[in-house]
Amino acid sequence: DIQLTQSPSFLSASVGDRVTITCRASKDISTYLAWYQQTAGKAPKLLIFAASTLYRGVPSRFSGSGSGTEFTLTINSLQPEDFATYSCQQLDSFPVTFGGGTKVEIK
Amino acid sequence: QVQLVESGGGVVRPGGSLRLSCVASGFTFSDFGMHWVRQAPGKGLEWLAFIWYDGSKIYYLDSVKGRFTISRDISKNTLYLQMNNLRVDDMGLYYCARSWGGASVGMEYWGQGTLVTVSS
Numbered sequence: 001d002i003q004l005t006q007s008p009s010f011l012s013a014s015v016g017d018r019v020t021i022t023c024r025a026s027k028d029i030s031t032y033l034a035w036y037q038q039t040a041g042k043a044p045k046l047l048i049f050a051a052s053t054l055y056r057g058v059p060s061r062f063s064g065s066g067s068g069t070e071f072t073l074t075i076n077s078l079q080p081e082d083f084a085t086y087s088c089q090q091l092d093s094f095p096v097t098f099g100g101g102t103k104v105e106i107k
Numbered sequence: 108q109v110q111l112v113e114s115g116g117g118v119v120r121p122g123g124s125l126r127l128s129c130v131a132s133g134f135t136f137s138d139f140g141m142h143w144v145r146q147a148p149g150k151g152l153e154w155l156a157f158i159w160y161d162g163s164k165i166y167y168l169d170s171v172k173g174r175f176t177i178s179r180d181i182s183k184n185t186l187y188l189q190m191n192n193l194r195v196d197d198m199g200l201y202y203c204a205r206s207w208g209g210a211s212v213g214m215e216y217w218g219q220g221t222l223v224t225v226s227s
Binding site: 092100 | 151152153154157166167168169207208210211212213215217218219220
């Protein structure tokens with residue numbers, strides 16, 4: 001199975017900050033990686049697919065990059081509605097796996 | 108608009124069974140693969156199973172293989188997850204999700220989840 005290691009697992013930031021979350025895969029997954037945002041009590045929402053393509057309706061302050069085994073999610077100018085948990089997901093092969101999540105909290 | 112509505116969760120004893128349902132609307136159900144994903148309390152997301160748009164391919168997480176069965180009824184626009192021999196570590200919020208791009212792009216739409224509690 002492909003393991004995804006996200007870091008950090010928790011980060012504290014202020015409105016307007018730029019934050020970067022890393023996701024490392026245990027083997028090459030090309031760009032078969034998606035990012036999700038989840039707020040408390042809600043279902044996850046797709047943010048980015050194919051490692052770097054923004055899903056429709058997602059603000060342009062979100063961006064993704066990477067290929068192979070190393071990926072990043074960047075949020076430029078953090079907004080109040082961005083405080084949430086972010087998870088990466090690999091879809092290169094079954095079983096589909098998720099990273100452990102990164103909780104972004106208000107400093 | 109696309110809607111996925113799960114039901115069937117509840118409280119069950121270890122070793123018991125439950126059947127979860129996910130009713131789809133707002134899209135052509137037979138055109139899309141579907142996933143089940145769960146989330147234990149305070150934990151991350153865990154993928155469980157996937158069924159191809161026509162039911163021709165099915166995949167499971169090893170820890171649920173042989174205990175859980177994913178299926179779909181196109182006539183009812185409904186996805187199912189039959190869960191047998193439930194364990195305490197199966198507890199959590201169970202989501203159905205519509206796949207995009209076969210199975211390799213992402214999970215585009217999610218339901219609100221149905222809660223499964225396994226307790227003696």
